[in-house]
Amino acid sequence: MKGTEIALGRIGGREVAARLVDGRIEDLALEVAGLAPGAILRGKVGRPVKGVGGVFVTLPDGESGFLRAPKGLAPGQPILVQVAGVAEPGKALPLTQRLLFKSRFAIVTPDAPGLNVSRAIRDEEQRAALTALAAEGMRGADESLGLILRSVCETADDAEIAEDIAQMRRLAEAVLADVNGDPELLVDAPGAHELAWRDWGDVDRVDTSEDALAVSGALDQIEALARPLVDLGGGASMLIEPTRALIAVDVNTGRDTSPAAGLKASIAAARELPRQLRLRGLGGVVLIDFAPFGKRDRQAVEQVLGKAFRADASEASLAGWTPLGNFELTRRRDRQPLADWLDEVADG
Structure with missing residues (x-):
């Protein structure tokens, strides 16, 4: 449908909310197990970590959090903290003392x-x-x-x-x-439905019917987001593949061999990348291998990329071009990766 719509439903018994603009998903909220960003807790200050500028914080049920740049805290002291993001596998939850x-x-x-x-x-x-x-x-x-x-x-x-x-x-x-x-x-x-009500503002329609995700097209789009391939139109595409160390993005022109093909594909990828990372729940270091184009056009691609990320709600820092001609940036981990969430749902 045309306009802005919120589709509320469940996948595998867990709440899902999708915000669609003219039928395309622009944001996604998922019900996650355990402590999610936004939770406020009383913790206990643990040991400081030398060289990192932070302390571990003991949380309920034996979980551990990490607080950067603490001031005036002593080991064993109770403290109020808020979960600020999603932890990498095997690492402590990121915390902040700036409660909202x-x-x-x-x-x-x-x-x-x-x-x-x-x-x-x-x-x-x-x-x-x-x-x-x-x-x-x-x-x-x-x-x-x-x-x-x-x-x-x-x-x-x-x-x-x-x-x-x-x-x-x-x-x-x-x-x-x-x-x-x-x-x-x-x-x-x-939860996902509450977050949609709280943060997504006024929309043209809210669908709470049992098949809202399917009817809106959100379900098919969620399934597509679980795959690495992203169609950029005109035969161009990009592959988004998370690794342990970073998110690798590879941009391809497809069958188009015209002189401007590389620049066109790279600009399309730069515009689409923030949305793809947001919906896939991906953050950390992102390394982009753009399609081939001349060095004189780097500034144009970087401007498009910067504008696209400024419009994105998550914090991102554009580091720039590497000696090998790739582009590096970092994006805050603010939600669970969609692929991991779907695996959890599949496992029951």
Whole structure:
């Protein structure tokens, strides 16, 4: 269908949410086992790791997390942390002390005071009204608590926004007062359906029917994402293959042997790559072997790649060209790899 649609369903008994624009998946949320990004926990500070600038943190059920650049922490000290990403196999969960209490309309930010309204809302009268609503909702709160009102507030009812602010404030205050004790999960990460409601804003249609994933075409697209080959049109393609050390991307022109084929395929790959990495849940070091083109065109390809990643929600850092003519970048691991998730579902 045309427009923006959210399809909610299940695969293997686990929640799945797909956000589609004109029938093409643009984002995907999956229900994962264990601690997921966004979960808030009480942990216990462990030993520091020399040379890395961080400490291990003991979490509930014997799990371990890693906190970078901690300040003023002592071994054995209880600490509030939030899961910041997905761990590589055999490694500790990445953690942060910068907690965010996030809901559909409001985000409460401990240790980041101030009242802020999303820049996507540009009407000055509405911004002023929302700022007043935020001030009223945070009246009497600790000065260390900040608040962000999200872009979806633009079309929301004031009463809904006020209730959301009140709920997030109460949750934040309760958690921040519960720092002492053994390791414990205090706020679980949202499920896939809840995350879609919370983070994907207003859409034209939400399909909650039993066959929503199949009817929307999301199911077929998810199956295609489990394969390395990506069709770029015009016979061009790229292969995305995760290894233990990095994500290898190989761009090919196919049967097109024209002088501009390599540049056309590489630009198409640069535009599509952020979406593919996001949907496949891939992060870490990414090494791209673009199709052949002249060195004079490197800047054009890099500009397209930079623009594409700036539009992506995940943090990415473009390192540049290697001596062998490949391109390197890093992308934050913010979700479980789709292939691993599908394997878990298949195993039951």
